[in-house]
Amino acid sequence: MTVGIVLVSHSPAVAGSVAEMAAELAGPSVAIRAAGGTDDGRFGTSIDLIAAAVKAADSGDGVCVLMDMGSSVLTAKTLLEDLEDDGGGPLVRLADAPFTEGAVAAAVLASTGQDLDTVVGSAEQAWSMRKL
Template identity: 50%
Template sequence: MLLTALYEATDPALCAAAPEGETEEAATAAEAEPQPAGRVGVVLVSHSREVAASTAALAEALVGTGDPAPVAAAGGLPDGGVGTSAELVRRAVKDVDRGRGVVVLCDMGSAVLTVKALLNDREGGFPAGAEVRIADAPFVEGAVTALVTASAGGDIAAVLAATDDARTYRKL
């Protein structure tokens, strides 16, 4: 219900109709105005390539539209083994960065340490100018809420707030 309410509250198609008297020319002019940078990107860092990829696929499926925000899985090691790779995380952040920030979710332990090390590495970390934030949230629930919120056009603060809500959501 939380995801549905969030999506419905931010879906432009569900918002009120244009004010009376707005002409087609005005609507066309508004569409021609320069658009802001793309949506917030989401990166999923797991010790397992399969876990990261399947969580990304699940989050995309639950977005509810055919146009989810950019999401990338950075799971496992480059050789396919279990672990975390700074290079895969760096590449994933670069792939999803559309100029509005990137929220990174980690499954546990060294995934968190890898991302924190990249955040603190001024020269070899993330691309210059990229706003990258780590979310303190459960991996699957956080991934879904992050991607739904980013896909609905939420800024980085809204995406992080949604993941925070996922962290505190009680199941009983």
């Protein structure tokens, strides 16, 4: 079992492409789900799409959610509050991380069987990976 990853973007294509890239680098053992755009395919965010992606990505070890910006962050935070209010749902943590780099870091760590805290931590450490 591995920690699942959910990618939330304002754009369906961005979420889908980053999920595809992270999956390619992490291998087939990690469940990575994209939740980009609204439920009718426009730019924006859908709490129902994110909730469904979290459910699909969870294998019992929890889910690390990464968001790009704006409504992605606010909608993911709202879902987390709902899950806490309702209780009994999957263990979910939001990673405060750069979207693409954090997704790859989280997916690679998840593929090694690390726990949710470690996976979220690896995504957040992506801020410190300098490029130049």
